[in-house]
Amino acid sequence: MSETRVNKRSMSIKDYAIRYGFVALLIGLVVYFGIAAEGFSSPHSAVFIFQSVAITGILALGVTATLVVGGFDLSIGAVATSALMLSAYMMVVLEQNAFVAVAACLLMGAIVGLINGFLIVQMRVPDLLATLGMMFLLIGAQRIPTEGRSIATGMSLPDGSTAQGGFSPEFLALGRHRFDFFIENLIPVSVVILIVIAISIWFFLEYTRYGRVMYAIGSNERAASLAGVPVKKYRIIAYMISGVLASVGGILLAARLGRGDIASGNNLLLDSVAAALIGFAVLGAAKPNAFGTAVGALFVGILLQGLTMMNAPYYTQDFVKGGVLVIALMFTFALSNRR
Amino acid sequence: MLGTPIKIRGLEKRFAANRVLCGVDLDIPAGKVTVLMGANGAGKSTLVKIICGLYSADAGEVLLNDQPFSPNSPSAALQAGIVTVHQNINDGVVPDLDVASNLMLDWLANPKSAPLLNPTKIRKAAEEIAAKLDLNFDMNSMVSDLALADRQLVAIARAMAHSPNLMILDEPTSSLSATEAERLFRLVDKLRASGVAILYISHRMSDIRHVADRIVSMRDGTIVGKYETSPLDYEGAVNDMLGHTMTDVDIMVRTPDDVVLELQELQLKPDSKPINLTAHRNEVIAITGLVGVGKTQLTEVLFGQFTPAAGNLHLKGKTYLPKSARDAINHGVFLCAKDRGTNGVVQDFDINRNITLPFLSSLSTLGFVNRSAEYRITNEAIKKLGIVCQSANDDIGTLSGGNQQKVMVSRWLSHPCDVLILDEPFQGVDIAARRDIGAKVRETAKDRATIVLMAELDEALEIADRILVMAEFTIVGDHKNENVDLDLILEQVSGATTPQNLQKQKEGAAQ
Structure with missing residues (x-):
């Protein structure tokens, strides 16, 4: 029971640091790379950054939904790669069209989210363990139909025949088409999808009662339940959002690669979790939020692109990402919780 | 030393x-x-x-x-x-x-x-x-x-x-x-x-x-x-x-209106004695008794958290058996739960969001929350109960305990209901805030039945028209709050602790 009252009008330097520190860092980074790295400040470079963060950003927005209800989803990376393999399998082996492939992937994501939610809410398995188990399950399951091989047109199947189907042009367009925006062929489809999803999730969390209720569950589940909130339903829905968004990420990845590559998407989980956690620090929110997550993904993208253009070796990238994440978490928890 | x-x-x-x-x-x-x-x-x-x-x-x-x-x-x-x-x-x-x-x-x-x-x-x-x-x-x-x-x-x-x-x-x-x-x-x-x-x-x-x-x-x-x-x-x-003198509260016992809630032969536990209780509009009932005599279970039955062993409930003449908190709220039965820290307050929310949480569906169209409507409700609540704060957007954690409790009570007073249950509303609240809350509860009680549960008899005397005493999972006393026989109430409160039972309690505590 705190009897201290905080006067909101007189913000100290520390308050400003908490609130705007990360945004200032982001702007500083852009200015620095703009001066130091040649070609960084061009529309094409900006679009490239957006494209590189699109898939992790979409996954991160899904994790954000589970973080809001006080949960966590470790299976998103595996859901994304499963969607990648499933879409390839649908088109290449089963010779279905793009629409069926996309629908199957989204359905798969929703079902995985439902099972995660069921395990956590009904079976009372702790969220980290349930989704970790699901992760292993999916990583294994996606390899069984092709006996561990990647999927591409003309591959030989377990029954000895050859796969006749191929990626349909409509599907590939999801990964490769670019819209005109002042400059011809500028904005890739994935970036448009990211922006649409980010705005929808932000709107959902901030302006609808569903989002409000999800935050209430994350802060005090019992109080929310006694205020009449169907807590279990909301928690399951959060995992389903996470699953569906992860499969969207997987579809976009498949469309970009044009084959069911078994080894791709290894970094998806860690990158998107990092983006969502960095989002805690943006504007001193100290809680999961869609805007912060999007900024977090962008931050990581800008940093990596800048470093690449300044010829930093590839193997330093994970180290830099880890450093940024740790500093962001420090910002969030050490500074803002000491009120 | x-x-x-x-x-x-x-x-x-x-x-x-x-x-x-x-x-x-x-x-x-x-x-x-x-x-x-x-x-x-x-x-x-x-x-x-x-x-x-x-x-x-x-x-x-x-x-x-x-x-x-x-x-x-x-x-x-x-x-x-x-x-x-x-x-x-x-x-x-x-x-x-x-x-x-x-x-x-x-x-x-x-x-x-x-x-x-x-x-x-x-x-x-x-x-x-x-x-x-x-x-x-x-x-x-x-x-x-x-x-x-x-x-x-x-x-x-x-x-x-x-x-x-x-x-x-x-x-x-x-x-x-x-x-x-x-x-x-x-x-x-x-x-x-x-x-x-x-x-x-x-x-x-x-x-x-x-x-x-x-x-x-x-x-x-x-x-x-x-x-x-x-x-x-x-x-x-x-x-x-x-800083000023506190006068005693004088309760003007009001005449109860029509029956709202009726409990018939309700048994909280298979072996407990049945409870019969009628709650009327324009009536504040205090239920007092020691901790662990079934007060909490009774609120849980009324609020859809717990199924009774036997008996019937009637709300406005119809059978009432809530399956969840949502169900109870939809029937017009509100509960301001005890232990606000665990059961009421959402720490990450400001005052406004804490107050409107149970009523978001009526405050939103197609899922979008109507912010001006919710601020209207909150600002009115802040004014009515005299919640000390800078604005409706203050984080609830920055308020003192008494003010947090006022927020919780004003949440449930912000919408009309048929039955309002307040479980230990004066927990960790100073006497001035307690009087504010008590007065507001009585002032607004006209169109509903109000049931307040508390362990302290003093608090019951300050708020109720009728005082019921609970012991051993049943109601053992019913007193109009006029010239109350305090000795009789205290005897009923401790009625469960006959020598035999005291022994049982001690064994229970030592286990």
Whole structure:
């Protein structure tokens, strides 16, 4: 029971640091790379950054939904790669069209989210363990139909025949088409999808009662339940959002690669979790939020692109990402919780 | 060892622009219980937090045995013999360890202790600690299996192993039943006799009458009254703390309207006696009784959290059997739950969001929350109950306990309902806030049936038209709140504790 009252009008330097520190860092980074790295400040470079963060950003927005209800989803990376393999399998082996492939992937994501939610809410398995188990399950399951091989047109199947189907042009367009925006062929489809999803999730969390209720569950589940909130339903829905968004990420990845590559998407989980956690620090929110997550993904993208253009070796990238994440978490928890 | 181990001189503390302590001078003598009284927000908690090392003072000093003392952490204060038992009982124990380990926790945490555990030795040492206070625990039972009162006794026993100079008890009885509180008081008596200086913080007059040797009143960050001569002037202390005289509440018992809620032959447990109860519109019913006599279960039945063993409920003439909180709310039955920290307040939310949480569906179109409508409701609630805040957007955590409770009550008053249940609405709330809440509940009671549950009879007398007494999971008394026979009520309240039952309780506590 705190009897201290905080006067909101007189913000100290520390308050400003908490609130705007990360945004200032982001702007500083852009200015620095703009001066130091040649070609960084061009529309094409900006679009490239957006494209590189699109898939992790979409996954991160899904994790954000589970973080809001006080949960966590470790299976998103595996859901994304499963969607990648499933879409390839649908088109290449089963010779279905793009629409069926996309629908199957989204359905798969929703079902995985439902099972995660069921395990956590009904079976009372702790969220980290349930989704970790699901992760292993999916990583294994996606390899069984092709006996561990990647999927591409003309591959030989377990029954000895050859796969006749191929990626349909409509599907590939999801990964490769670019819209005109002042400059011809500028904005890739994935970036448009990211922006649409980010705005929808932000709107959902901030302006609808569903989002409000999800935050209430994350802060005090019992109080929310006694205020009449169907807590279990909301928690399951959060995992389903996470699953569906992860499969969207997987579809976009498949469309970009044009084959069911078994080894791709290894970094998806860690990158998107990092983006969502960095989002805690943006504007001193100290809680999961869609805007912060999007900024977090962008931050990581800008940093990596800048470093690449300044010829930093590839193997330093994970180290830099880890450093940024740790500093962001420090910002969030050490500074803002000491009120 | 008598004397004055703690002397506080000119202590000041401010948070941002807010002066919380403005020059506190206080002596705490050994072998006496000093009761510190003060309204919510008077600065009691801040004072305690400075003494026990959680905050540092801006000016002034604390003298421990005439040496300047400024602990920079709770463990430094503990080393110096300042022991604090916090209001939140579970802060003082580790629930997943057994009693012996809890009593020996400080030894376990000490880096100088032996690395290997000798269970027999630990048990023996723990038994010695418990024996000093005549406590009889099963050392192997998990603390999570103990009742709240026993957990608290474990925490105190562990603290006593340090042979403290000063023991601070912060609202120690707020979650205890009367019999459990009795055990605590016996322990306090023992500590006093052994020469410990005790600082006791409480809002409960019955506690204060029971334990106080001297009373110190605090208001707006300064000490405004000291009472040391027997008989203590309790009224004077309360008036000092409030800054004005508190008149007694005069209840004008109102005539009840039509029946809203009817309980017929309701059995909370298969072997408990049935409850029959009718609640009318324009009537405030107080249900009083000890902790653990079924008050909570009764609210849970009414709010769809618990299915009764037998019996019927009727709401406005129709059968009523809520399956969930949502269901109950949709039927027009609201519950302001006890223990606001765990059951009511959403810490991450501001005042506005806390108030409107249960009513979001009626406040939104197609899922989008109508913000102007919700702020209208919140601002009205803030004005009506006099919630002290800067704006509706203040984080709820920045409010004092009494104001947080006002937010919780005004949440459920913000929409009309048929039955309003308030479970322990005055928990951890000072007398001024209590009167505000009570008056507002009565003022708005015209169109609904109101049921208030509380352990304290004084509180029931202040709010109810009718007082029901619960014991052993059933209702044992029904009194109109006019010229009440207090002795009869008290007899009914303690009716469950016939010698035979008392024995059973003791066995239960020792397990």
